Amino acid sequence: MNLEARKIEFVQEFLKLQSEEAISRLEKILRNEKKMSENRLVEPMTQDELNNRIDQLESDFQNNRFKSSAELLAKYE
Template sequence: MDLQARKLEFIQEFVKLQSEEVITLLENLLKQKKSENNDSPEPMTVTELNTRISKSEDDFKSGRYKTSAQLLEKYR
């Protein structure tokens, strides 16, 4: 059975559920798995990394940055 067929079968079984407790458990599991996946950023390509480095260097040269002290003061 392929993934698409499994999803459809799951949906059909989910629609039949009458237990709010089971639905809540499934919702929580889904939220947990989604947040686990979102914690890991997508890796950058070498080109993207070099572009970001160049922009950061330009920002620094142009004075568009904050010092550690400024950041710490902002969040105290």
């Protein structure tokens, strides 16, 4: 069975689902898969880009332009 046929069969089975929990699990899997594929599209930095980013981060830290881990955690709790 080719990929297109498998997709169609999957969608047909998905449409038959009655369990909200099962749909939620499949949605979560789909979101995770999309994130993973997006991450694979990221191109690596060149050595110059990496060095420039390090220089900028060190400058930000020296000039107090950063947030502590506690501040970041508090934002998402």
